[in-house]
Amino acid sequence: MPSKPNILILMADQMSAPFLPFYAESPAQLPTLSRLADEGVLFNAAYSNSPLCGPARYTLQAGQLPSRTGAYDNACELTAMTPTMAHYLRLGGYRTVLAGKMHFVGPDQLHGFEERLTTDIYPADFGWTPDWTDFDHRPSWYHSMDSVLTAGPTRRTNQIDFDEEAVFATRRKLYDIVREDDGRPFFITLSLTHPHDPYACHESHWQRYDGVEIPMPRVPDQSDPHAQRLRHVCGQHLDTITDAQIRDARRAYFGSMSFVDDQFARVLETLEETGLRDDTIVIVCGDHGDMLGERGLWYKMNFHEGAARIPLIVHAPKRYAPRKIDACVSLVDLVPTLIELAGLTAEPATPLDGTSLVPHLENGSGHDEVIGEYMGEGVVAPMVMIRRGPWKFIHTPTDPDLLYNLADDPDELHNLAESADQSERMAALKAEVAVRWNFAEITQAVLASQSCRRLVGDANATGLRSPWDYQPRRDATQEYVRPHMDLEDLEAKARYPRVRS
Template sequence: MKLTIKPFATKMACCLLLLAGGLDAPAGQPNVLFIAVGDLRAELGCYGGEHVESPCIDRLATQGTLFERAYCQQTVCNPSRASVLTGMRPDTLRVWGLLTHFRQNKPDVVTLPQLFKKSGYHSQCVGKIFHNWLQDDWKGDEVSWTVPSVLHYNRHGNDLPQVDGKLSPNLVSGKGGAECRDVPDNAYFDGRVAETAIDTLRAICKDDKPFFLAVGFWKPHTPFNAPKKYWDRYQREAIPVPGHLTPPTDVPEIALTSSRYRGGGNSAELREMHHGHLAAISYLDAQVGSVLTELDALDLSRNTIVVFWSDHGLHLGEHGLTRKTTAFELDARVPLIIRAPGHKSGQRSAAIVELLDLYPTLTELCGLAAAPDLEGVSLVPLLNDPARELMESALTQTPRPNYPRGKPPKVMGYSIRTGRYRYTQWRDFQTGDVQACELYDHDNDPLETANVVANDDQQTAIAKLSEKLDSLLPKK
């Protein structure tokens, strides 16, 4: 359970003023560069992935605090991002799929960028921050930004190469939209996002206002279509591929998804999929590096908080699955790095944290009055002392069906991650009745290959975990 951290009195004193009409930002306020990425699991050099070429993000990690055990609130884009940007859980927002916008059920919620805007900041969005393309009435959630969003309203399948002249050939199979073409970085969405973010930094740094600049990169979400030079960084036969390509033993069927991998353990398809995924990560890394390099060149880094986070992870054959929308560790765990002026560099925290905590963290770092209904806690204590702990567990959920179309799901999987265990209950969403359970002992089975919920020697732990999960859920 999370510890309660009391807000500063000065924050609460000005909260009503901020929400009513806005204030000028206090002198010397730090800027915020808020970098979001899609479908990036904790597979980077700085997370121990020696096979991954991610030098720019790795460098950011050496300059800030890397959170080794950060978890999203739901393992699909729209609910996860809505949760981060409002500071509320999916059940509070009643957002569980791709079609529902958070303002349908919480019309007056103050989003994170909106709060900065109301606090006197220039608040701007480049790229994919909110999930927009299925929500025509809220393109970019305009109320959250000082100026209209750009490069945000699209879908991943439309990320086709744009080049002058003849398009070079695709050198890979093309399965799932994979492309390996000799094209420049700006042929695809993320190269143009980086270029626009750089131009935006150059423009807004001339203003007197501090800024909250959200930069949303689309990769490494499928399709894996990075330019050829990023594929060339890897030798395909040397790329590690997963060995556990079947579901966990004794896993309930409801825990799995319809996105299945049917191939062999060392197939050409599996190797190309992982090759393309790594190329997409390296392509993303280079774009992040370009933006951070410009931040340095403009002499803004000394007074800019940088946050790097992913909305959720994904499977690439592990458990016999592809994509996301499960309650397994690979989907729930995400990379999270915070570089904040005045805090030590090169820190690593093993504390369990949630993406939900970013909202109160940034408001505390910037001395702003946070909305009173946030459901996360500030991570500033961990920036000050990464060896401490804030909470005992993180809660991630996923519904069945995977994408309820504007209605409550039939069943919800609620999963808590403690220091040792991942414990999941699949509950009837209306009655709360438990239909199936899972337990994975990460001390002995970090790849979650066996559901040991029926083991006699785990029943004491299960009773405690079940009680803890009950305490985190809203009462029916």
């Protein structure tokens, strides 16, 4: 087995751990993911460090929290000088490839990846910049309840088109890699946009849940200030949502997860066909979750379990024995993990906020801590989270503190922040928060960033436009059969397995 294994990240968008059958009772039909969970190292308490697509993915890529990179929301640029997992592995001898969604904003659409097989599904400009100074205004690009109101089966969607293209391109790239054999191990990230809303799945996946009881939200509506802001952001006051629509939205979400499972199965089948499976570490993760109506909330943008807790599986049975890890870990831990898995010795160029998961993989021991930051839609000041052991502490200067013991209260129904029994714990947590974060400084940085991006975005949208959206490179003169190619040699090299040299 090579000292530097191939690494394949399979990422799903908005896939919430509490709704997966290997974490809790669930009707979700996910045979491929369930097999990977059974055979691999399953992390029971993995979290998004910032429960919004862009900041979560930048944290994944850079191994740094949003307050360090300035990647506060979905319209923030990850600077080109920020080292990413792809930079580290590329310097370490890996062939780095990205397919699907990564939500990169700005002119650098590669961030260390040598090859990007598809464009992104979302815009690369500053158009989705929030405005903390005008919270009451709801821009048209904010989440709305249309996803719930129109939930149900379909035959085609924008997201199906995108994900099927990403999967096809990834499978083809795996065949290219094994046929070309340039001597380097590969690092491929395939990132799908399902089961992210809108809650629409193909008829075939909808029918898989025919006759299946779809559970309704267990936790009633909450009235804390952040929940109220999120309902405003999503326009929940503008429509009346029926139980039937909630049930359809959840059924379509389960159907979309089954779609993801099918797509991942195709990629894993290709790994087998190419003979690359045994030498490849497969990592399954999400960027954040989805509330799906729990607490009266939808989508993400908060640190409750539905929105912040994600799947995380490391599948490499020939390297790591199957086990379940209860310690708290997060996306920010993946950069140091990949550096160690790849056997790289170079020191990171910038301080990393995560800790390698390799001790967990090797013997089940390791760190037990998640630090979270959120500065996107729905807040008007930084929101932070500390998750350690059974305890979760959520703080923002504008709201009452939240403290939960998830071992006793997994649904986060009982806020213990004002409990006399927890006064010492609360004092220690508040002191830790005061040391970790300067809220006034971060707030000013967020406001300045938003102001600059709105101006630049408006200017770039005026007159002749030069979009940053990634255009996949393709040269048709070098594809398939062309007159400058030796036909027999071409056909022999394209055939796998090779029949002659």
